[in-house]
Amino acid sequence: MTDAATLLPEDEARAQVLALATPLSSEWVAVDEGLxxxxxxxxxxxxxLPPWDNSAMDGYAVRAADLAGPLPVRLPVLETIYAGAAPHHEVRPGTCSRIMTGAPLPVGADAVVMRERARAVPDGGADRVDLTEAVEAGHFVRPRGExxxxxxxxxxxxxxxxxxxxxxxxxxxxxxxxxxRRPRVAILSTGDELCRADEPPRGRIVDTNAPSLALAVRRAGGTPSLLGIARDTRDAVAEALGRAEGFDVVLTSAGVSVGERDYVKEVLAALGVQQHLWRVAIKPGKPLVVGQRGGTLFFGLPGNPTSSLVTFELFVRPALRRMLGHVDVAPPRVTGRLDGRLTKPPGLAHFVRVTAAWREGGLWAKPLATQTSGALRSAAAATHLLRFPRDASSLAHGDLVELLPLSWVA
CATH class of the missing domain: 3.90.105.10 (Molybdopterin biosynthesis moea protein, domain 2)
Structure with a gap:
């Protein structure tokens, strides 16, 4: 049995991964494709921009000094200025101009009184207004170059x-x-027990890892390509990985533990991939391999579906985001409280699938009943991963906990 103390902590493992991932070469795209x-x-x-001071409100362009006395102040209206039109008159002391949102402020004006603080004055056809609010210079003015x-x-x-x-x-x-540019990501599943979704099972199980990882890659900003399913022989794994030339990232699922037919690590070494880490002190997802050859990163992910998704979330997604030029790439974390009780042996950090909901002024996280790494149904129900620290053995109801919002949530 492997001593958990020799396994790499999650944060250290991610730091090593990110040290290998750098922004890719650039490409030109239309602005609306840059989202x-x-x-x-x-x-x-x-x-x-804006190229001139302009009004933030429908109202009256004034000199603030004219409103310093007793209110209301009655002023003649020189003109009405609409957005897209230029003012024709300077606002001199004792005058104002009606102005619409976005219209250029006329020369002499330094503030805007909103329309709701003004009353039109019938005065034999003359355009006058009573202003009922004193304002300071700059009031409701969007300055040039803001x-x-x-x-x-x-x-x-x-x-x-x-x-x-x-x-x-x-x-x-x-x-x-x-x-x-977007990372090009090759995805390979391994295992004699697997078949495609469009094949009759005949005693096998449908490979959900590859299509799920492809969606996760696409959501993270990469471009996925499926390499199919490699059977559990050294030659089959080598042939499949030989088709991964030219990709920025290669993801495999299964075949990275210590079973008799786990050939991925061995084949990667034979292909000249330098292994940087193997096994991380987490559950699910302990058997993780990360290596590099030239400009290509290789991730050997666990075969259990939820383990595969969790290790993608913790390590692969941050690497893809770094390749896309993002600086802040670590999984986001929020604080909540545990709705329930959790226990485990110390040694591994557990990432517990939970549903989190806001109540009683805070975020409460309820662990899902099923936490086995082969169960996709609980991954579908989860909204967050609760990080149960490596050295902790119990968490009580109401304890503050660290939650990772899941990127795979719809």
Missing amino acids: GRTLAEDIVAQRT DAREGEVLLARGTPLGIPELGLLWAQGLGAIAVP
């Missing part, structure tokens, strides 16, 4: 691209951007 990716280079603003100033770094290299970031790029008139 979820990162910038491969700084974006320098070519336009100052979003961007020409020549400044608008978005730095490595910035993750969400919808607001893409909006900033469109506003600069950009149609294409440079981003790290």
Whole structure:
């Protein structure tokens, strides 16, 4: 039996994995194809936006000093300024202009009084208004250059691209951007007991690992390719892995433990793959192999379906995100409370499948009844993984716990 004390802690193992993963070469894509990716280079603003001070409200462009006395203050209205139109009059002391949201602030005005703080005054056809609120300079004014100033770094290299970031790029008139290319990921299942979903089982079980991992790769931003199922012979595993040339990442499932027909580690070594780690102090997912040959990373994942998904979540997904240029790639963690009680022997960190729900002012995590590594049904029901620390042996109801939101949740 392997001494758990010799196994690599999860955080150390992930650090070793991430030391091997670097952003890939860049490619040019349309801005709207950049969602979820990162910038491969700084974006320098070519336009100052907004190009002029403009109104944040429908109301009246005023000189704030005109409203310093007793209220209301009655002022003549010089004109109405609409968004997309230029002002024609300067706002001189004792005057104002009606203005719409987004319209340029006229010369002389330094604030906007919202329409709800004004009353129109019938005055023989003259356009006048009573303003009922005193304001300071800058009130409801969007200043020139608030979003961007020409020549400044608008978005730095490595910035993750969400919808607001893409909006900033469109506003600069950009149609294409440079981003790290998507990792190409080969996926291989091994095992005599496996068949494809479209084959009659005939005493075998359907391989769910490869298609599940392909979806996980795609959701993480990579491009998956399935290599099929390799039978449990050295030659079959070698032939299948020989077809993985040119990929950035190779994922195998099963065949990495110490069984008589577990050939993956042996074949990887024969193919010149340098092994960087084997076995991590976690459950599920202890038999994990990570190696590298040239620019290709190899992950030998466990064969049990949930173990495969958990090790992908903890190690492969962060590596893919690093290849895509993300800086913050560790699995996100939130704090909650345990709804129930957990016990285990010390030595391995357990990642317990839980359903987490907000109640009583906090996030409560309830362990699912089934925690076996071959059960996909509990993976389907889980919303988070609860990290049961390596050296702990019990957690009581209400204890603070660390929760990892699952990326595989719909």
